[in-house]
Amino acid sequence: MKDWRYWLAEQRGTLLALGIFIVMFIIYTSNHPAGFNANVVQTAANKGVLLAFVAMAQTLVVITAGIDLSVGMIFLLTNCLASWLVVGTPMETAFGVVAVLAVGLVCGAINGAIVIYGRLQPIVATIATGAVYYGIGLLLRPFPGGSVNEDLADALTGRVFELVPASLVVLLAVVLVVWVPFSRSVLGRAAYAAGSSETAAYMSGVPIRRGKFMAYTLAGLLAAIGGLFLTFFTYTGEAAYASGNSYTLFSIAAVVLGGVSLFGGKGSAIGAIFGALAFRTIGDLLFVFDFDPLWQPLFQGVILLIAVSLGAFALFRVRNRLEWFL
Amino acid sequence: MSETTFGGIAGRMPKFIRRADPAVLTAFACIVLLLFLGSLYSRSFLSPEYLLQQLKVASFLGVIATGMMLVILLGQIDLSVPWSVAAGAMMACAAAAYGPTGVALAIPFGILCGVAIGIVNGIGVAYLRIPSMIITLATNAVAQGLMVVYTGGFSPQDSATVAMRYLATGFTIPGVPNAVIIWALIGAAMVFALTRTSFGRTVYGIGNRERAAYLSGIDTRRVVMIAFAVSGGLSAFGGVLLAGYASKAAQSMGDAYLLPSIAAVVLGGTSILGGRGSYLGTVAGVILITLLQSILSVMQMPEAGRQIIYGVVIVAMLLLYGRAPASR
Numbered sequence: 001m002k003d004w005r006y007w008l009a010e011q012r013g014t015l016l017a018l019g020i021f022i023v024m025f026i027i028y029t030s031n032h033p034a035g036f037n038a039n040v041v042q043t044a045a046n047k048g049v050l051l052a053f054v055a056m057a058q059t060l061v062v063i064t065a066g067i068d069l070s071v072g073m074i075f076l077l078t079n080c081l082a083s084w085l086v087v088g089t090p091m092e093t094a095f096g097v098v099a100v101l102a103v104g105l106v107c108g109a110i111n112g113a114i115v116i117y118g119r120l121q122p123i124v125a126t127i128a129t130g131a132v133y134y135g136i137g138l139l140l141r142p143f144p145g146g147s148v149n150e151d152l153a154d155a156l157t158g159r160v161f162e163l164v165p166a167s168l169v170v171l172l173a174v175v176l177v178v179w180v181p182f183s184r185s186v187l188g189r190a191a192y193a194a195g196s197s198e199t200a201a202y203m204s205g206v207p208i209r210r211g212k213f214m215a216y217t218l219a220g221l222l223a224a225i226g227g228l229f230l231t232f233f234t235y236t237g238e239a240a241y242a243s244g245n246s247y248t249l250f251s252i253a254a255v256v257l258g259g260v261s262l263f264g265g266k267g268s269a270i271g272a273i274f275g276a277l278a279f280r281t282i283g284d285l286l287f288v289f290d291f292d293p294l295w296q297p298l299f300q301g302v303i304l305l306i307a308v309s310l311g312a313f314a315l316f317r318v319r320n321r322l323e324w325f326l
Numbered sequence: 327m328s329e330t331t332f333g334g335i336a337g338r339m340p341k342f343i344r345r346a347d348p349a350v351l352t353a354f355a356c357i358v359l360l361l362f363l364g365s366l367y368s369r370s371f372l373s374p375e376y377l378l379q380q381l382k383v384a385s386f387l388g389v390i391a392t393g394m395m396l397v398i399l400l401g402q403i404d405l406s407v408p409w410s411v412a413a414g415a416m417m418a419c420a421a422a423a424y425g426p427t428g429v430a431l432a433i434p435f436g437i438l439c440g441v442a443i444g445i446v447n448g449i450g451v452a453y454l455r456i457p458s459m460i461i462t463l464a465t466n467a468v469a470q471g472l473m474v475v476y477t478g479g480f481s482p483q484d485s486a487t488v489a490m491r492y493l494a495t496g497f498t499i500p501g502v503p504n505a506v507i508i509w510a511l512i513g514a515a516m517v518f519a520l521t522r523t524s525f526g527r528t529v530y531g532i533g534n535r536e537r538a539a540y541l542s543g544i545d546t547r548r549v550v551m552i553a554f555a556v557s558g559g560l561s562a563f564g565g566v567l568l569a570g571y572a573s574k575a576a577q578s579m580g581d582a583y584l585l586p587s588i589a590a591v592v593l594g595g596t597s598i599l600g601g602r603g604s605y606l607g608t609v610a611g612v613i614l615i616t617l618l619q620s621i622l623s624v625m626q627m628p629e630a631g632r633q634i635i636y637g638v639v640i641v642a643m644l645l646l647y648g649r650a651p652a653s654r
Binding site for chain 2: 067114118119120121123124125127128129130131132134135136137138139142241242245249252253256262263294295296297298299300301302304305307308309322
C-alpha cells in the first residue's frame with residue numbers, strides 16, 4: 001500500500017461529500033435562470049456558510065462519539081446577543097464580536113463540563129442546556145429586532161475583488177485557524193481517540209477528558225461564529241425556536257452527508273462543510289425547478305432519510321451477525 | 327435472615343422503602359417539595375380541584391412518555407415525538423371530515439399514522455442498524471414535510487370529533503377526568519407488559535446487552551421494531567387526546583412534548599443507556615414536570631424564564647442521581 005492510498009481511504013467520506021456537492025451545484029447553476037455568475041455563487045455561499053459553521057461545530061462533538069443538540073440554540077443565542085452588541089464605532093463593534101464569540105465559548109464549555117465532568121449523557125444534557133440557551137436568547141430578544149454594524153456586515157457578506165464571496169473567505173480562515181490546528185494538536189488527536197475507543201485511549205494515557213472538553217468548547221465557538229454571520233445576513237436578532245431546532249437537525253444531516261461517523265472517531269470538519277453546502281444546494285434545487293415551496297420540508301426530509309439510510313450498506317460487509325449489535 | 331443484619335438506618339426502614347429505587351424516591355420527594363412551595367404561594371395548590379386538573383394535564387404527557395420510556399429502556403431514543411403527536415392529531419381530525427365512517431374511524435386512523443411513523447423508525451433502527459437518534463430525526467422531518475404539504479402551510483381547519491373531546495375532557499366516573507383513566511389504563515398495560523410478559527423481559531434484556539439477548543435466541547430486531555411502533559402509536563394517541571382537549575389540531579402542537587417526555591422518563595430514574603428503570607418512576611417524572619410547568623405559569627413566569635428554569639432543573643436533578651459511573 002502506498003501512502004496516497006492510505007490518504008485516500010482516510011479522506012473517502014470527505015471526497016464523497018465534495019463529489020456530491022459539485023454534482024448538485026452543477027445541476028443547480030445550470031438550471032438557475034441567471035446561470036453561473038458571481039451573484040448566484042455569492043447568494044448560495046451566504047446561505048451555505050451558516051449551516052457550514054454549525055455543521056463544523058457538530059462535527060467536533062460527534063468525533064468524540066457525543067452529540068450536541070444545543071448547537072442550534074447557541075447559534076440563536078449568539079444571534080440575539082450580536083444584534084445588541086455588534087453596533088457602533090469600530091472599537092465597539094470589535095468588542096461586540098469578541099464578546100459574542102466569548103459567550104459561544106462559554107456555552108460550549110458549559111456543555112463540555114456537564115457532559116465530561118458531570119458524567120451526564122450528551123443527548124439529555126445538551127437538550128437541557130439548549131433549553132437554557134434558548135431561554136436566554138428569548139430574554140435578550142422577546143421580539144425580533146435590533147441592528148448590526150452594517151459596514152462590517154456588508155463587507156463580510158459581499159465579495160472580495162468582485163469575484164470571491166467574502167463569507168467563503170471567512171469560512172476558509174476559520175478552518176485554517178480553528179480546525180487545522182485543533183485536529184493536528186495532541187488534544188485533537190485525543191478527541192479522535194476518545195471517539196474511536198475511549199477505553200483504549202484511556203489505557204494509553206491519552207488526555208481524553210481535556211480533548212473532549214476542548215471539542216465541546218470549540219463547538220460553542222464555531223456555533224457563535226455562525227450566529228454572528230446570521231446577524232450579518234439578516235441585520236436583526238430573533239429567537240425563533242423552530243429555526244434553532246432545524247439548524248440542529250440540519251447540522252446532523254450535514255455531518256452524516258460529510259462522511260463523519262456518528263459512532264465517533266472518524267471524519268473531518270471539512271467533509272461536514274461540503275456536506276452542509278451539498279445539503280443546502282439540494283434544498284434549493286426545488287426553487288430552480290419551480291416547485292411549490294410547500295414541498296421543501298418534505299423534500300429535505302426525504303433527502304435526509306435517504307442520506308442516513310445509505311450508511312446501512314455497510315451491513316452487507318458484515319460477516320459475523322454479532323457485529324450488528326455494537 | 328433477620329432485619330438487623332443490615333444494621334444502620336436502612337435496616338430499620340419499612341421493606342417497601344428499602345427496596346425502592348433512590349431515583350424514584352427523590353422524584354416523589356421533589357413532587358412533595360414542589361407542592362409545599364406552591365402552597366406557600368397560594369392555598370389553592372392543595373385543593374382537590376387543582377390537583378385533579380394537574381393530573382388531567384399530566385395524562386397527555388403521561389401517555390406520550392409511556393412510549394418514550396419503552397424506547398429508552400431499549401437504550402434507544404425517539405426524537406420523532408413532535409410530529410408523531412401532530413400527525414396523529416391532524417390525521418384524526420382530517421378523517422373526521424369524511425362523513426360518519428370517518429368520524430367513527432378518526433381515533434384509530436390517527437393512532438395508525440403514528441404506528442406507521444414508528445414502524446419506519448423501527449425498521450431503520452432494528453434492521454438497517456441506523457442510530458435511533460438519526461433515523462427518528464429524519465422521520466420527524468419527513469412527517470413534518472407530509473403535514474405541511476397536507477395543510478398547505480396553514481393550521482388545519484378540521485375540528486376534533488365528539489368522541490375525541492369526550493376522551494380528553496369528559497367524565498365517565500364522576501370526579502375523575504377520562505384522560506386520567508386512559509393514562510391509568512395505558513400505564514397498567516405497560517406495567518403488565520414490562521413485568522409479566524416475555525416481551526417486557528426482552529426489552530430489559532436488549533437494553534442491557536443486545537448481543538446477549540440475541541445469543542439467547544430472542545429475535546431482538548422484532549422486539550425493537552414493535553417497541554418503536556408502540557412508541558409512535560402512543561405519541562399519536564397523545565396527539566389525538568390533545569386535539570380533543572383543544573378541540574382542534576395545530577401545526578406545532580407536538581414541539582412542547584419532546585423534551586418533557588424525555589425528561590420525565592430520565593428524571594424517573596430510567597437509565598438513558600437502557601435496561602434499567604421502572605414505570606412508577608416515569609409516573610413520578612411526568613407529575614413532577616407537569617407541576618413544575620404549572621407552578622411556573624401560575625407565578626406568571628415569562629416563557630424565557632420557564633425555559634431556563636426548566637433546563638437548569640433537569641440538569642441539576644440529573645447531576646443528583648443520573649450520573650454515569652466514573653471510568654476505571
